[in-house]
Amino acid sequence: MRLKNFSLSPGTQFFKSFADESRVRILFLLHKNHELTISDIENILDFTQTKTSRHMIYLKNAGLVSSRKEDQWVFYYLKEEVKDFVNQIFQFLSKDQVLLKDLDTYAILNSNRELAINKIQQKTWPH
Numbered sequence: 104m105r106l107k108n109f110s111l112s113p114g115t116q117f118f119k120s121f122a123d124e125s126r127v128r129i130l131f132l133l134h135k136n137h138e139l140t141i142s143d144i145e146n147i148l149d150f151t152q153t154k155t156s157r158h159m160i161y162l163k164n165a166g167l168v169s170s171r172k173e174d175q176w177v178f179y180y181l182k183e184e185v186k187d188f189v190n191q192i193f194q195f196l197s198k199d200q201v202l203l204k205d206l207d208t209y210a211i212l213n214s215n216r217e218l219a220i221n222k223i224q225q226k227t228w229p230h
Contacts, residue, residue, distance in 0.1 A: 116165040131202045138180040147208045
């Protein structure tokens with residue numbers, strides 16, 4: 104299901120979500136990477152856990168973000184019905200240097216994570 108229109112009250116919440124730079128950065132990361140944990144977002148944006156959680160609660164209450172739990176991890180993602188709306192906004196911000204730097208940071212952290220996983224797997228495999 105896609106969001107085709109919305110009334111004034113939820114619409115205001117959507118736009119308020121985009122009125123804060125921290126929330127825009129979080130939404131952009133979720134838009135580009137599909138889902139992230141709180142710790143991913145904290146590390147990429149260099150935010151405290153409190154600040155990150157506060158913004159995630161705001162985005163969930165605004166109806167932009169949802170989450171799923173897997174083991175001890177909670178993964179956050181954009182709700183399917185708002186993806187077109189969010190995509191339209193980020194087309195205008197696609198060359199913003201702050202947002203692009205956040206993507207670079209994510210790529211480095213993700214690469215480091217993959218290297219660590221490979222090292223662990225090599226150590227546990229019998230030779």
